[in-house]
Amino acid sequence: MTYCIGMRLERGLVFMADTRTSAGVDNFAVSKKMFSWQVNGERAITIMTAGNLATTQSLISLLEERSVSESERNPSILREPTMFQVARLVGATLREVIEDSSPTGQTSADHFGASILLGGQIKGGKPTIFMIYPEGNFIEITADTPFFQIGETKYGKPILVRAYDPKMDFADAIKLLLVSFDSTVKSNLSVGLPFDLQVYENESFETGRTKRICEDDEVYRTISTGWGNALRDAFQLLPSYKL
Template sequence: MTYCVGLRLNKGLVFMSDTRTNAGVDNFSVTKKMFTWNVPGERVITLMTAGNLATTQALVSLLDERSKVVAERNPTLLELPTMFEIARLVGSTLKEVISDSRPDGLEASSSFKASVILGGQVKGGGATMFMIYPEGNFIEITDDNPFFQIGEAKYGKPILVRAYDPEMSFEDTIKLLLVSFDSTIKANLSVGLPLDLQVYAKDSFEVIERPRIESGDKYYQAVSSGWGDALRNALAQLPGYELK
């Protein structure tokens, strides 16, 4: 399975994804789920994927290959003038991949489904994100819904809902996301380290490079153990229930 989060701040965008894929409880592997295209000074586009691995890899490969072809054809994600148009392109490409993957006569495409978080900025527009569904349609991030999750979202959502603030610094946001991911990893075997992280400062049109967060990362370990201790302390300070 997967867990990916894209979150919008007043300062920009933050992306985090796990890297675990599995085909049964005894067959785990590490696979990248975050992909970025960057034209310095002009655009940054980031994609995170969840769902059927063959579908998501085909989607990314098609988008990448078509962005390199110079010919008489429709504009690519490196040429389209807005993030909205890029979302439409990604949605139609995802729908194309799923349709092409279905054997003849198969009506349901659930085996090939995938979902995508798309985020970034094109010069002349604002930094934004979209959630793209297997059918090719999508929604855009809003002030009322300032983050998107795909994959195993339920375990890590409560901390995001309670603690998110659009004025947060990137540093505090990374801490918040690590708590969300740590809660998910502890609750679901199909989500695991290492984690990929990317920070985008709005209007910079540059990617802030970050290393992968491995299981031995000292900061991750400090956040994980510290959050556990904080929860136990908070629980102990709450008034006890009185049995009657």
């Protein structure tokens, strides 16, 4: 399984993805699920993947291959004029991969399926994030839905809903995402460290600051322990319910 989050703030975008892949309870591996492209001063694009690993790797390989040189960028995510058009291209490419992988076409999408988070900014447009489904259709982030999750979403969502603030700075947003990821890791063995993190600042048109957060990261360990202690303390402060 997988856990990925794409979040939009007033200052920009924040992306985080785990790296665990599994083929059973005793067979774990690490695989990158976050990929980025940029054209300096013109566009920055980030993709995170969840689902069938063969499907997602084929998708990324196709997008990379079609973006290698100027003469071969047709179609390419480095030539599309808007993020909306990039989302359409990624959705069509995902559908192409699934249809090629399945002997019965799109009817086997469940077996070969994948979900994608696509985010970034192209000059002249606003920073945005799309969630792309296996069928190739997609939805865009809004003020009412300021973050998207794919993969194992249910354990980490409550803290996002309660604590998200579009005005928060990047440091607090990363802290919020780490709490969400930590809650998921403690609840599901198919999600695990290390986490890949990326921050995109509005109008920078660069993929921005990136980091791989490992188990020995001191800040992550402090957040993990502190959040657990804070929950226990808060529980004790709540009134008991007596019949």
